[in-house]
Amino acid sequence: xxxxxxxxxxxxxxxxxxxxxxxxxxxxxxxxxxxxxxxxxxxxxxxxxxxxxxxxxxxxxxxxxxxxxxxxxxxxxxxxxxxxxxxxxxxxxxxxxxxxxxxxxxxxxxxxx
Amino acid sequence: xxxxxxxxxxxxxxxxxxxxxxxxxxxxxxxxxxxxxxxxxxxxxxxxxxxxxxxxxxxxxxxxxxxxxxxxxxxxxxxxxxxxxxxxxxxxxxxxxxxxxxxxxxxxxxxxxx
Numbered sequence: 068x069x070x071x072x073x074x075x076x077x078x079x080x081x082x083x084x085x086x087x088x089x090x091x092x093x094x095x096x097x098x099x100x101x102x103x104x105x106x107x108x109x110x111x112x113x114x115x116x117x118x119x120x121x122x123x124x125x126x127x128x129x130x131x132x133x134x135x136x137x138x139x140x141x142x143x144x145x146x147x148x149x150x151x152x153x154x155x156x157x158x159x160x161x162x163x164x165x166x167x168x169x170x171x172x173x174x175x176x177x178x179x180x
Numbered sequence: 181x182x183x184x185x186x187x188x189x190x191x192x193x194x195x196x197x198x199x200x201x202x203x204x205x206x207x208x209x210x211x212x213x214x215x216x217x218x219x220x221x222x223x224x225x226x227x228x229x230x231x232x233x234x235x236x237x238x239x240x241x242x243x244x245x246x247x248x249x250x251x252x253x254x255x256x257x258x259x260x261x262x263x264x265x266x267x268x269x270x271x272x273x274x275x276x277x278x279x280x281x282x283x284x285x286x287x288x289x290x291x292x293x294x
Contacts, residue, residue, distance in 0.1 A: 111285040116282065
């Protein structure tokens, strides 16, 4: 069965610093992978998705993620954090197109001035 | 374009009482999802509809939970009777089809069972 593990339930960075949120997946086949963001009191929205077209995926708001099959990872990065990036970030996996989307437990990102 | 609309945003009830949540998906979206999000956890799928048909309801506790999507548009999720452990945020999402992986979420309905 597919699953995702997000390392670190809380990550704190300074404004302007690199953001790195970790996600490892478990799947028997090359999966579809997603990052969603949830701002306070809002619904989740899609940041980016990997669907095998390219291993480096660019998303909204300057975020990107790299699919590394050898490490079964899909870490999310942003070169320079902004205060508005403070939110909860969820990694999600879909084993095959159209199958159930399974979410990780989330990482709360805090950006300090 | 209007997003996914859910109501109520907040609901406080006593245990053993019934509760219902309503969801209006984005126009034209055939697939509708109900997720439950417990505090500090990621969303977990309860049920997924393709038009009017429930295509994945294996995670729905059918002894107390029910859902319907009449006419393939709006959907209602009901809990009867509610238990203390049902306190959570109930999220509705929709997508154009099952194959995109891109879900559009509503703001959620926060349930507190006392």
